Amino acid sequence: MDNEHTYDKANAACGETGPYAPSLFGSWTGPAIGLLDLDAFFASVEQLDHPDWRGKPVIVGGSPDRRGVVSTASYEARTFGVHSAMPSAQAKRLCPHAIWTDGNFSRYRELSARVMAILADETPYVDQVSIDEAFFDISPGRFNSESPLAVVRRISERVNALGITCSIGLGCNKTVAKIASERDKPRGLTAILPGTEEAFLAPLPVRTMSGIGARAEQALAQRGIHTLGQLAGAPDDILAPVFGANTTSVRQRAQGRERSRVHAIDEASPMKSLSNERTFAHDLTEQADIEAAIDVLGESVGRRLRKCCLTGRTVTLKLKYGYGSGRTAQRTLEAPTDDEHIFCRAARELLHTIWSPGVAVRLVGVCMSGFDHESGVQTNLFCELDERGAASSEKRALSVAVDGVIERFGSSAVGYGRSMRFDHDVVRRDKYS
Missing domain, CATH: 1.10.150.20 (5' to 3' exonuclease, C-terminal subdomain)
Structure with a gap:
């Protein structure tokens, strides 16, 4: 590892040399949750596949001549101020000599699957949260008796052997692990010893x-x-x-007292759907409010689809009424998509099939499924297919830009005005199944 750190003020007095005294990590007690984050993943894969690009600024994203957006920038490009979600035209001005590519998403998914297989070799408890990021549970006594640090070192070495790198945070819960993983990128390993979480945070x-x-x-x-x-x-x-x-x-x-659960992998049941639903403190009775709720939920679903590099064919609208019953409606789209401007329009069109004006609605849900889009695609005048064979609207680039801002600065950093009407009025539940 290039960057290895522990947060422990007692290291100097532990009686053993080096920041990773065996006496400390051999006696790790309680949960040990890791967060693996692949470094500049898309750009790193491109540099792996194009050896002459290594050491050079590489940008994966839309064309700077067509209002594109940066998806990922290599660390060489980042030194010029380029970052994800930046307009491609601005990135080109900052780094005019960068190598540009639209990306190869099937290749990214292939490498991601190999990384996740490495985690699965070490523990059956893995939560993949995106194509390049996953939590994993290596708590001593739950599935292994090894030092958690020995396990994460081995994971890092195995990922490096694939030709890409990762940064790993290790702590007692997901919040601590996530923050630790961001401390020393790229190729970092930061472990927060049990009992030091509050002082670290x-x-x-x-x-x-x-x-x-x-x-x-x-x-x-x-x-x-x-x-x-x-x-x-x-x-x-x-x-x-x-x-x-x-x-x-x-x-x-x-x-630092959050209790986190990492679910067991079920290889026989890969993710089949992704949804978001909300229960409202005050029933919705106006069509405009219900449609706004659909759009707000769809933004979250679209963001998760893009983060996981998934596109779906089937959109489902779910309603529960104030008097307890509920209904769902479903539509298969003509082309797979991760663009909420496309699937939310279909969900709004489904509304009239399961709701009548004046009926009180207490829960709204939007679901996308049908993630296998390898078969032939039929399209029409209202949608265009991108390089992935997925349907995209002109507004998708805006959504990608918003994704990047939220990833960097948090969910409240940017949003659409329609979401403000639901602030402090909902209980939200994201679902992946």
Whole structure:
């Protein structure tokens, strides 16, 4: 590993040389959750497949001449200020000598599957959250008796042997592992020893924790809260106006006391659908509100589809009514897509088949399925197929740009005005099955 770190103030007194004293890691107690993040994944694969591109700035994304957006930039390109979600035209101005490519998504999926197989060799508990990122549980005694550090070192070495690199964070829960994984990229390994989580988190800016975006950061700053340590100790009356029903869970995460579960892999049941549904504190009775809810849910579904490099053919709309019953409607699209501007339009068209004006709706759900799009595709004048054989609208580039902003700055950093009508009024549930 190029960058290996532990957070432990007692290392100097442990009686053994080096930052990874066996006495420390051999006695790791409690959960050991890792987060593996592939470094500049798409660009790294391109450099692997094109040896003459290695050491040079590589940008994967849409054409700078056609209002494209950067998907991934190699670390060589990042030194010029290029980053994901940046307009391609701007990236070209910053790094005019960069090598550009539209990308090879089937190749990315192939390498991703090989990395996930490495994790599956080490533990049956793996949560893949995107094509280049996965949580895994290597808690001693649950499935293995090895030091968690020995396991993550071996994982890193095996990934390196594929010709790409990763950064890994190791801690007692997903929040700690995620933050640790971002400490030393690329090729980093950061382990947060049991019992040091709160001290590790305390001095970090609140934005370091996922789920806290620009608006929440500003609201916290107005209340004198700038670090996770201050957030961890803040009372309910300070935090509730910012986080609502999520106040307790946010505070626990800032304290390092979150309890995380990594689900077991079921190889016989690959992901078949991806959905998002919300239960509303106040029933929706107006068509405009229900359609806005469909669009808001669809944004999340589209973002997850793109993050997982999935495109689906089938959209399902789910409603539950104020009096307890519910209905669903489904439509198969003419071409697979990850573009909410396409599948949400279909979902809105389904609304009139299962809802009548005035009927109270307490839950709305949007689901995409039918992820196998290798078969032939039929299209029409209202959609175009991109290089993946998927349907894309002119607005997809905007969605990709929003994805990048949210990935970098949190879910509250940017959004559409329609989502504001539902703030603090919903219970949200994302589902992957």
